[in-house]
Amino acid sequence: MELDFILSKEEEKPTGKTELIYDLLIIGGGPAGMTAAIYAARKRLATLLVSKDLGGQVLVTAEVENYMGYQYIEGRELVNKFKEQVSRFPIDQEIGEEVEELSQEKDVFSIFTKSGKKFRGRTVIIASGKRSRSLNVSGEERLIGRGVTYCSVCDAPFFEGREVAVIGGGNSAFEAVLDLVKISPKIYLVDIASTWRADTVLVKQIEKEKKVTFFPRHRVKEIKGKERVEGIIIEPLDGGEEKSLSLEGVFIEIGLVPNSEFSRSLVNLNEAGEIVVDCSNHTNIPGLFAAGDVSSVPEKQIIVACGEGAKATLTAYQYLLRLR
Ligand SMILES: Cc1cc2nc3c(=O)[nH]c(=O)nc-3n(C[C@H](O)[C@H](O)[C@H](O)COP(=O)(O)OP(=O)(O)OC[C@H]3O[C@@H](n4cnc5c(N)ncnc54)[C@H](O)[C@@H]3O)c2cc1C
Known part of the structure; x- marks a missing residue:
């Protein structure tokens, strides 16, 4: 990483190992998370993007006709354009990692992944989007991908x-x-x-x-x-x-549910399970922000998610400046 971190630091552990405390951890690599990452890099924040994949729901969108700049573009092609833009910045990435838990100790957040990794940061943007709702009936889970x-x-x-x-x-x-x-x-x-x-x-x-x-x-x-x-x-x-x-x-095809379970013990959720945010992407926890489909922002669209990701980083940046 070659950035001028605004706050991040290496912390010496009792084991002699050092552990980086990032300025910003972003959970989710869909339109909201990738846009948040670009804004963070441009603000020279030490940033880590942790996600199961890069692209989110756009990976399964056949055609997009309502993203500015393109009259028509296939979902996968739009994802490739987003990826290309992200790759131009020195953003740390942990792709293929699923966040299972988010916790806070004093003013530092920790995220824990299913594979056993732990990352720490002074701020977090949750941009983990939505997933398809399941029927919860016998045979469903066993036959996924087999009909x-x-x-x-x-x-x-x-x-x-x-x-x-x-x-x-x-x-x-x-x-x-x-x-x-x-x-x-x-x-x-x-x-x-x-x-x-x-x-x-x-x-x-x-x-x-x-x-x-x-x-x-x-x-x-x-x-x-x-x-x-x-x-x-x-x-x-x-x-x-x-x-x-x-x-x-x-x-x-019975709708979508927000991927907010891992944050449940910290943040306020609405009835739909979405993370409640104000118009600057603040949650109820200082330093913890949310953006895109996982949040309570009304419209679930690519362009909205991108805008929300940008806003969330700019709000996180203001918060970090005050910590300095
Ligand atoms: C079939 C379909 C068609 C659509 N068509 C359009 C369209 O034409 N135009 C339009 O504007 N919008 C469309 N949408 C909506 C649009 O795709 C979403 O609004 C947008 O992708 C939301 O972006 P997001 O970044 O908030 O979330 P998502 O795209 O859901 O991305 C969330 C990211 O978080 C990751 N993630 C989730 N949980 C975890 C976890 N626990 N740990 C780590 N990573 C995690 C996911 O892997 C993913 O990378 C469509 C959606 C669908 C499903």
Whole structure:
């Protein structure tokens, strides 16, 4: 690292080893985290970016038409552009690491990863985004990648000629059906609610499709299959008889949940599990900030996440200046 750290220092441990206390730890390498990292490098903060991957949800976004500067760009291509920009700055990175715990002792934060690593910093930006919500039914976890999927954009092409179910009633479920009607002979759309939450234009389009059978007010009870998905069992909410549907793919599109569990003991979360922030990305803990989809900021979009990541670093910088 070649930066003029504003505060960071090496601390001598009883073992004789030294340990760096970073100015800023960023958790998450999606649009919010990568933008935060660039702003941090430009402020010459000693920064460490810790993330499971670089790209976040944009890695599973087929097309982006609402990111300024590009009329149209594929999600993966946009991620490559972000990565290229990050790589131009001397930012320490620990990619492939999942943060399991965040704690604070006096004015220093520690993060602990699943693989047993520990990193320390004077400020932290949590930019860990969201992940797909699971159904929590028997067979689901065991058959992930073997017929159970949470990403129609990524996986629909693998189900050409196969009968499938889409679970959910919002825009992402209907968009999944829209992709699948082109390639699949039969699609079951199963949702717990009685009315669809997707945009009317999408609903009207899908309701015309003869290949689609609708099961509103039905709950998935079980996903069946030994090596791969072989079917699902659904039951009506009004207590009628359950049905067994033979099929080879289950697309679970029932929304997203924030990746905020590791911060739960420190920060205030709202009812949705999002980290509550003010308009400058402060959480309830001084020195701890949040940005992007994991935070309570209303709109979940790439451009919003990038803006929030930038703001969070600038706020963290002001906080560090006051510590100096
Ligand atoms: C299918 C799909 C299509 C979309 N299409 C568009 C679109 O066209 N236009 C648009 O503007 N938005 C779109 N969005 C929304 C957009 O992708 C998100 O708003 C944006 O990616 C949020 O960025 P983020 O950095 O806050 O979080 P994320 O992108 O979720 O990134 C979070 C990062 O944190 C990491 N992480 C999570 N937990 C941990 C942990 N415990 N330890 C370490 N790292 C962790 C993840 O690996 C990831 O790198 C789409 C989303 C989806 C799912």
